[in-house]
Amino acid sequence: MTATERIASALVWVFAIFAIIFLLTPLVVTVAVSFGSSAVFTLPPPAWSMRWYNQLPGTRGLWPALATSVQIAALSTLISLVLGTLCAIALVRGRFPGRDSIATFLVSPLMLPGLVVGIAMLQGFKAVGLREAWPSLLVAHVVITMPYVVRTVLAALSLFDFTLIDAARTLGCSYGKALRKVMVPALAPAFLTSAMFAFLASMDNYPISIFFTDAWTKTLPIQMLQFVEERPDPVIAAISTGLILLAVIALIIGDRLVGLRRLADF
């Protein structure tokens, strides 16, 4: 290694360490504040306490919002998983023109500003008379979760060896049974990762959900933003810490199932 290369390589590692600190700062700060005793956000806090966690059960609006978010995220992920997988099979196995365009179209909600998509859908739903918050949220969130499913399942399916299904059929399986016994297990990791990312994307969505919530039906990010605006105290940090814990658990599960490196295959 020459001196230039050594300097370049050292710089790369300095940047890497800096980036790790930078990326994890908001998470560490949130957790630290949530365990502090004071209502002002001093770091490090004067004393450690669980007082903000004790306030969680009585925080008005928190649990209904969490329930709404989980229901919408779970259902929309499930619907996307079914529709998205069927479509991915068609795109990989079918021989019709415009398959690339269809794949781009299904992933496109990720690339457009959420707010604009939200406004368009709001006006569309109004035009057909869909006004209730809950069904509107569900219909809209399928659009948010679909890209994650299509992207991941499409990639996995294009690597899947379809002659395995023919082999299973030769051995006496019906087409449906061959799909169930051969294809589904082979694609299980893809289903799980895409479902995980889709679920989290739905749970996290603000710019689209904001147009479909009302006073009674709010999703978690919207309720939390309202907390931040109304009463910025460490209760929000406690809620956030709970969500960080969930993300850590999801990450551990993802690591066990497909490995951290595969999760980074973007």
Next chain:
Amino acid sequence: MSASAATPAPAGGQKDRVAWLAVPAVGYLAIVYALPLVFLLARSVTGPEGFTLSLFIQFFSDPYSWRVIWNTLRIALLTTLVCLVIGFPVAIAMARAKGLMQVALLVAIILPLSIGVVVKAFAWQIVLRRDGVVSQFLVGTGIWSEPQRLLFTESGLVLGAANVFLPFMILPIYSVVKLIDPRLSEAGATLGASPFYRFRRIFLPLTMPGLVSGIAFVFSMSVSMFVIPSLLIGDRFQMLATLTGRSFLLMRNEALGSTTAVVLLVLAVSIVVASSWLAKRLGGSQ
């Protein structure tokens, strides 16, 4: 009989029938998402007397609109630049890292991706306060002589936005860097190329598709971000997305909101189209 006949011909028929499986998903998105977007575009160019650009003429003749557009592009460019400067070396580090360093990098990049933007923006509110971590650090190192507030400033906004979008810069670059054969650079060295020359003529062209898609991702997300500016810089500073949101949610000014939404949409689509064209060209020529 059916078993023997099932060999070639129905296989072709099955491939055609399999196309129908795409219909539910495509139909759903076409009705729920694409059609409303088309209507939004159509409505923005129709007045009582048919086709008109009056809403856009009105919007673009207001100097305030230009300031909003300038704010949007400037903040998005700065955010992208910060992400690129940090993200490029980190993507290289990630492709080379092993053991604990690799795990730390992967966790630092993937974990924030699974945490909501409201949570992160709220955390940056705390970090950027006058008594926050950044201010304390800068005073401690002697860069600032006294504590200052970064919250509700443009630097604070860029810092927070760069933090949220950094993984979207690192991951696409990482995915190309890890595929580059290190022997290419060694071959260059054997032939007498200097490290800088090798970087410029071998490494950089090969990473270009990743760089383009990372830049496009971060730039388009920064152009259309909404929650981060409203929490980190507040209402006095407007960008296209925050102005769109305010017009619909607070001001009940649907005409202005639809116009800014269409401007934002056109901006986002042109970024996507330009970057995929560029990526294809770079991929083809190398």
